[in-house]
Amino acid sequence: MAEAIKYRKERIDRGIKARSDTIYMLSSYRELLYILFPRVLPISFLLLSPIFIGGGYWGKVIFYSCTFALLALSWDLLASVGLISLGQALFFGVGSYVAGGFNFYFKWPLFLTIPLATFGGALICTFLLVPVLRLRGVYFSMVTLILPLLFDHLIETLEILGGTHGLLSLSPFPSHWMAVYIAVVSVILCLFGFRRLLHEDYGFVLRGIREDDRVVMAGGINIYWYKAQTIFIAAMVGCFAGALMTHYYQFVGRSAFALDNTILPLAGVVLGGSGNFAGSVLGTFILVPLSEALRALGGLRMALYSLILIIALATLPEGIFHYLERKYHQFERMVSI
Amino acid sequence: MADEVILKVENLTKRFGGIIAVDQVSFELKQGEFLGLIGPNGSGKTTLINLITGFVKPTSGRIYYRNMEITHCPPYQIACLGIARSFQMVRAFHKIPAYKNLIVPLYSPRVRKLSGGKYGERDDMAIDLLDDFGFERDSFVPYKPAGSLPHGYLKRLDLARCMALRPELLILDELFSGMTMSEVSATLPLIEKFNREGLTIIMVEHRLKELFRVANRVIVLNFGRKIADGPPREAMSQKEVQRAYLGTETEG
Numbered sequence: 001m002a003e004a005i006k007y008r009k010e011r012i013d014r015g016i017k018a019r020s021d022t023i024y025m026l027s028s029y030r031e032l033l034y035i036l037f038p039r040v041l042p043i044s045f046l047l048l049s050p051i052f053i054g055g056g057y058w059g060k061v062i063f064y065s066c067t068f069a070l071l072a073l074s075w076d077l078l079a080s081v082g083l084i085s086l087g088q089a090l091f092f093g094v095g096s097y098v099a100g101g102f103n104f105y106f107k108w109p110l111f112l113t114i115p116l117a118t119f120g121g122a123l124i125c126t127f128l129l130v131p132v133l134r135l136r137g138v139y140f141s142m143v144t145l146i147l148p149l150l151f152d153h154l155i156e157t158l159e160i161l162g163g164t165h166g167l168l169s170l171s172p173f174p175s176h177w178m179a180v181y182i183a184v185v186s187v188i189l190c191l192f193g194f195r196r197l198l199h200e201d202y203g204f205v206l207r208g209i210r211e212d213d214r215v216v217m218a219g220g221i222n223i224y225w226y227k228a229q230t231i232f233i234a235a236m237v238g239c240f241a242g243a244l245m246t247h248y249y250q251f252v253g254r255s256a257f258a259l260d261n262t263i264l265p266l267a268g269v270v271l272g273g274s275g276n277f278a279g280s281v282l283g284t285f286i287l288v289p290l291s292e293a294l295r296a297l298g299g300l301r302m303a304l305y306s307l308i309l310i311i312a313l314a315t316l317p318e319g320i321f322h323y324l325e326r327k328y329h330q331f332e333r334m335v336s337i
Numbered sequence: 338m339a340d341e342v343i344l345k346v347e348n349l350t351k352r353f354g355g356i357i358a359v360d361q362v363s364f365e366l367k368q369g370e371f372l373g374l375i376g377p378n379g380s381g382k383t384t385l386i387n388l389i390t391g392f393v394k395p396t397s398g399r400i401y402y403r404n405m406e407i408t409h410c411p412p413y414q415i416a417c418l419g420i421a422r423s424f425q426m427v428r429a430f431h432k433i434p435a436y437k438n439l440i441v442p443l444y445s446p447r448v449r450k451l452s453g454g455k456y457g458e459r460d461d462m463a464i465d466l467l468d469d470f471g472f473e474r475d476s477f478v479p480y481k482p483a484g485s486l487p488h489g490y491l492k493r494l495d496l497a498r499c500m501a502l503r504p505e506l507l508i509l510d511e512l513f514s515g516m517t518m519s520e521v522s523a524t525l526p527l528i529e530k531f532n533r534e535g536l537t538i539i540m541v542e543h544r545l546k547e548l549f550r551v552a553n554r555v556i557v558l559n560f561g562r563k564i565a566d567g568p569p570r571e572a573m574s575q576k577e578v579q580r581a582y583l584g585t586e587t588e589g
Contacts, residue, residue, distance in 0.1 A: 201459050204433060204440040211430040218390065218424070220416035220445030220502055 007334040014329055038328065039192075042278070046188055050180045058289075059176060063248060065288040066183035070241035071265035072272075072280035073190045074234040079274055080198060081230045082210035084137065087144025088265050090128070091238025092245070093151055093257035095121040097161055099243035100252030104167040114243045121239030126232045133224050133231075148257040155254055166253025170246060179248050187281060190237055194277045206230060264288070271312050273319020282321050341368045341403075343506055343537050344389070349398035351384055351561075358384040360561035361398070366506075366539070371532045373552035373569065374541045377581055381561040382541045383425055386508050389539075390422045391415040402506070417447040421504035425511045425541075427491045431484030435472060435494055438483050439463035442501040451503055463501070470497045471523060489520040496524070500531070507531065509540045513547060521547055545573075557581065 014034070026032050050062050071088045078085045099117035102108045108116075132143045155161055162168075173179040197203045208216045209223050216223050246252045265284060272283025290308065294301040316323050344366040351359040359381045366372055374382050387393040389400055391412040400408045407415055416422075421442075430438050442448060443459045452462075464474050470493045472479040478486070483494060492512060499507055509528075513521050521544070529551050532538050542548040549555075549569040557565040557572055559581040565572040572578060 201440050201444050204437050205444050207433055208430050208438075208441045211432060212428050214392065214412075215424070215428045215430065215498070216441050217392070217412040218416055218422050219442035219498065220413050220447050221441060222411070222413045 005337065007336055009332050010335045011330045011332050014331065042281070043188055046184050050177070050184060055176050059180065061289050061292045063180050063183050065285050066187050067241040067245050068265050068268060068288050069187045069281045069284040070190060070237050071261065072268045072284045073194060073277055074237040075265055075269055076274055076277050076280045077194055077230060077234045080210060081206045081227055082213070083227065083231070084141050085144045086141045086262055087147055088238055089148040089257050089259060089261040090144060091121070091125055091235045092242040092261045093148055094124050095239025095242030096246040096252045096256035098239070100167045100170055100246045101161055103170045103247070110171050110173065110247045114240070114247065117243035118236050118240040121242070122232050122235035125235035125239065126228060129231050130228055133227050145262070148262070152254050152257040162253070164254065166251055168251055170250045170252065172250050173247055179244065183244055186240065191277050191281055267309060271309065271320060273321040276321065279319045279321030283319070342366065343368045343403060345401040346389070347399045349385070349388055349400065350396045351388055351393060352396045357561050359388060362563050364556060364563065364566060366537060368537055369532070369535055370537055370554055371552045372539045373548045373555040374539055374558065375545065375548070375555060376558035380558040382558055383510055385558070386422060386510050386541065390420060390508065416502060417445060419447065419503070419505035420508065421499035421502040422508040423495045423499050423510055423512055425514070427488060427495065429483040429491050429494055432482055434480050435483045435486060436460065436463040436467055436479040438494055439466060439498055439501045442498055445502065448501065448503060466497055466501055470527070489516050492516055493524060504536065506537045506539070509538065511541050511543065513542060513544050525551060
């Protein structure tokens, strides 16, 4: 038998928030620091880590983490309007092939192909997904899952865009540092930009669509137009990540459409916690280096990796970021009943 | 102007499979009228509202709003023409603070065209509006997530959401269901005031006593058909209406 419970945990908000989450009332430098710390910490970590880690293998891992973080951010943006996508590989692959194709066949420099892949690729993805905007839930997910497979098989069987061999010897970035810092800065911009966006009036419309699309329709807003816009923004981020990766590896092949590019960012979001973008970045920056560190284990790697994921989810189903956020904004004490 | 026909419904029919939910319903609604829409459960009141607001497409028949056909318009276009509706079941954005719930209609093309609204202004507009509906601006109520508010508040939030759209025709689907007596008596004068100021209102309601205090015309539906149309007392005194509400009387 359990003993009679004498104490319970009480959670108290730190008294800084004034009414809304966008207006703060600060009365001391300590409070200013309290607000700034969670923002400065990730920015400085992202900006400084490439310097401390340097080039070489782990430098590549930083770059790799950034591209997956971009994909995770793109997933989280879609989720915030209620679209559960399983097709980050679609964005990634289309971006990769647009950048790779223009670089390989027309010899366009990467400073043209990357923006072109970002906008053009996003347009292609949006046009592909607009017909299925009316589908909800799992049906939308299925279509996004199938589209990358379709491209994969088209390239394989028609032997276009390099077929099974892929497009080789594309132009590289002038230096490793440039590639890493483009990736890092774009992660920071997307992270804080998306967080800002969802607190704007526009973002509240998107959140409204996720919660109850009929109420949004009754409010005089064309939800399909807003969903299409969101897909375009999310696709831009995903295509950009693909284009970066293409030029970093100087190669684009069918692996760009691989399921890994969908699952790994999604696992990152789940681990970090969805709905606030910070969790997605945190999750991918834990998972990607972790899966690289486990590479030495060979075959056991995937098993151990899955085990870590399961344990993390079982103990912190809300995601690491939500947990940290709660600990930061609330203090707990035991009170007797 | 006062006699202008704002809404015209012609032979509207909606079938769901073998069931006829709305059967050849026709009526005209003039500017400034307060129409009560009543009938027993399952008589097609909500379906009729869904048809008018475009959420359900009719099997046959036409709907005109200010002489413009809106039969096949999508819901958001109909809302942007100035037809606001509330929902029978409480629908709100539960995770969003109550006042932010109003951002959606305030951000619609209709309201942006009518009143602009620059950066940050919509928050003030929303809080001002909610203040009129009993969400006191100095309390914590408007800033709490909608999901944590009691039912009566959510119903009034729904009404506020409709009014945020600056409607010319307001359609209320059982606004008072689940409200306490004091909430009803606080809300009823508000609706009366909107009507006096020229707003045309259609109200579906089961609380007939409250409805007849404000409505100047009543349409009674039964099994999807319109069985009575007129001032409340006249409509209710008809044999067919009494049969629909009370069942067939045994002679004696």
